[in-house]
Each structure stands twice: as structure tokens, then as C-alpha cells.
Amino acid sequence: MDIEFTSQVEDAERVEWRRDQVVRAAVERFAINGYHGTTIKEIAETAGVSPGLIYSYVKDKEELLLLVFMIIFKKYQEEIPKQLEGLHDPLQRFCAAVRAYCESVGSNIGATVVGYQESKSLNAERRKIVKALELETNELIAGPVRECMKAGYFRSVNADLFTFRLVLFAHGWALKHWHFRDIITLEGYIEEGLDQFLHALLTPFGWQHWYSLIGAEEASRQQRAPKRRADPRKRK
Amino acid sequence: MDIEFTSQVEDAERVEWRRDQVVRAAVERFAINGYHGTTIKEIAETAGVSPGLIYSYVKDKEELLLLVFMIIFKKYQEEIPKQLEGLHDPLQRFCAAVRAYCESVGSNIGATVVGYQESKSLNAERRKIVKALELETNELIAGPVRECMKAGYFRSVNADLFTFRLVLFAHGWALKHWHFRDIITLEGYIEEGLDQFLHALLTPFGWQHWYSLIGAEEASRQQRAPKRRADPRKRK
DNA sequence: GAAAAATGAATGAACATTCGTTTAATTCCC
């Protein structure tokens, strides 16, 4: 899904970095005081520009917020497929997708939190855009989940609901970052979560397959999950 | 934790129902357009009173928001202990606590969503109050979780983190209600979630205990129970 | 008929947005 933004400035390259500069500042402020608690003047100061300049690159304040949403979704859409590249095993794809989603959240904590808290601040049309992007992104996770069920690795549960729980788990890192950053790393958070999700769904057959993956990898690293591209054997 | 609110009106009983009336209207509006997207005038209209009246019962708009938070926490603090009453078995207490938490969310969807989205709209001091209440409430869940670990029913994981996941799961019902109300009931949501959480944590000993509970209860009602136990092999 | 409640028009502060002006960059001409 592509959305168009118009700008008073012609030079495409300039538009891009100015927008980036301004949106970055906006995220920074929004994350602290929320959308409504932040003035354009503050954003301008943070970005080191004048308030007027912002309106050369963005239609209104709300569009700035929409751009924050776009950042997050773009990251998902890029990172998850990239991490799945070359992986054919459903179980590996599942793990990789969840990790990629969480890592994306982890590198955009401010934006994720803003996204959670400010969807009501968008007008109806823009909310619709965001909702569509959200569902589109969910599919990146739901795909591997369904593959795992089809292969018999996961017992059969409501895939939509389960996907939603995975997504919420990922967002959780951002939502409670203030609480957890002191007691656990993102890696730890991911692996503990994955471990629990796997325990929740793996069938005996799934476990068998899982151990074959682990074994194939490296017994030395008898972690809970295979790190990256592990077993190249194709199943199916 | 008790917070006091002062009012220009003396009669305590009247104060209570007026506040209730106004806060109810506030939740209704906040849930649609958010805190900042809602005017006092709208709230007054929804409640069927004048804008001025609101200020006889509430210091300012923000206090109205704080009252919304109080509603949610009060519900948790009342419902969860009530549902745990008389239960001594850790596993039963765990399930009951999770169910009670979810049910509380279910009967206050609007307020829960508002709580999630508007914490940034409170000033620092009020945010602190809310944060404290949140941790206090989490303990109602964390308690049974720790009991289950101590009893050997749950394998040992980070209890704080796990509690947080349970809480997030409960909030999830409110956060994505628009999406899930059509495809699943709250009961279904709770039981599917519980089932997965149990699979994730129960030890072989825990499963044994679980089946003894189920058996002792009524075999007829076994859909709540997982069909198959997970692989008992210890990992890690 | 006093006191308590409730009203809603008036007030004033906050803030998004505009736009006339300034500054910088680029082009053109000799």
C-alpha cells in the first residue's frame, strides 16, 4: 500500500531528508508528551528549523503523525521478508518472523509507543489507512504460523488470534520498555517469549522436528531457539 | 492506595453519583475521540448536564481522566480477590486470577482502551499514581504465578515478565476488540489464552496435578483442558 | 426565602497555520 504526500518543495531528495529530519524530531517529542502535548514549535526547535518550514513539507500536524506510522510499517515490511529470505522450513520461518518483528519494534520503540497511543488522533480516513497496514503486516506473521500448522508442527488453534498475540508480545517490548529495559535484554525477551509460544503450540511431531533442527545446528548452543539460518534441509 | 478528590459540593452521596454520571460520559467520549479530541462541552452534553456543573465535582479535565483510570483499577482490586476467595490450590488460583482480570477488562473495554492510550495526557504526578496502581494490580496476578512455581507446577521463568504477558493478554481483548468481537467470545478468548499459557509453563508434575483437578472437577468439562500434554523431556 | 445546585455566556490562553519578508542558491549576461 502506497500513500502519497505532496510537498511545496520540488527537489525530491531534499523533501526526503527534510521529512526524515522533521519526523524524527516529532517522534522524539511525541514519545515524551504525546501528540497533543507537543507543539509544532517544539518539534521545529528539536529539528532545528522554523515552524513555517515544517508546513513546506507536510500538510498539517496530523500528517506528521501519519508519517510516524508509516515509518513503523515500512520497517516491518522490509525487515521481516528480508529475514525470511532463503528459509523454507516453516518452523524456522516462524521463529525468524517473530524475531524480525520484535527487532523492528526494538529499533523503533518511540514510534511504536506513539503508534499505540495516538491512533485516535488521526481522522477517520487516516485511521483506515493505518488499520489496513496493520492487517497487511500481520499477514507476514500469520503466514508462517499457518505453514507450521499445515506441516503438523503446531497444533491447530485460531491462527488469527495467535498471530495477534505474537504481535502484541512484540509491541509489549515497546509498551513496557521503561519497566523491562533494566531487567532483561531484547534478546532475552524474545527468546523467553518464543520458548513459551513454542511450548504452547508444538505437537510431539513438531518437537521432534524442532530437535532435529537444533541438533543440525550446533549442540554447543543449546539455546531455546535456533539462531539464524539453521538447518537447510527442506521438509515437505 | 487511596487518592482523595475534593469537590465544591458537600453531600457525599450526590458527589458520588454525579461523578459517576460524568465519568461514564467521559469514558464514552474518550473512547471514540480520545482525551484531547473530546471537549468538556461534549462530555456535559453526553451526561446531560452543563459544562459548569462538571467543575463543581472535578478540579479540571485531567482529573476526569484520572477518575477513568481509578475505575479500572478499582474493578481489578475488587474482582480478583473476590474470585480467589476460598481457593487454596495455586493452579486454581492462577486460572481464577487470569479469568477475573480478563473479565474485568471485558466489562470495561472503553476505559481500558482509554487507559492505554491516554497515560501521556496526565501530568507527572498523576502518571506516578497510575504507575503505582498498575504495579499494585500486577501483584494480584504475580502472586498466584509464584505460588505455582513454588509448588513445582510451573517451570521456573521470570515471573515478572510472565505476569506482564498475562496482563497484556487481558488488555489485548480491549485493544483489539473491534477486530475480535466478531470472531470469538470473551470466554473463548480467555480459555484459548489460558490453555496456551498453561502449555507454556506446566511441568510434568504440574500436568499431573492439573489432570487430578480436572478429574476431581468433572470430566464432562474437559474442553478447558489441553488435549495432549507437551513433550515432557526437559530442555535447557 | 435562604442555601445549595446548576446553568451557560463570557473570558483568556494556547497553539496550528499563514504569509510577508529575508536569506541562500543558481542562472544569466557581459
Next chain:
DNA sequence: GGGAATTAAACGAATGTTCATTCATTTTTC
């Protein structure tokens, strides 16, 4: 190459609107 002319960007003070809040007045209660 340099200086004038043109165009593009950026600035930031001024504008107008939107509310939260107040309070003089009216209505209700006892």
C-alpha cells in the same frame, strides 16, 4: 570570473480559532 537577476528555501511574527475554565445569574430544594 564577477556581478546582477531570478528563483527557491527558510524564517518567525501575526492571525484566528478552539476550548478549558470562571462566575454572575437562575432554578431547585428544604
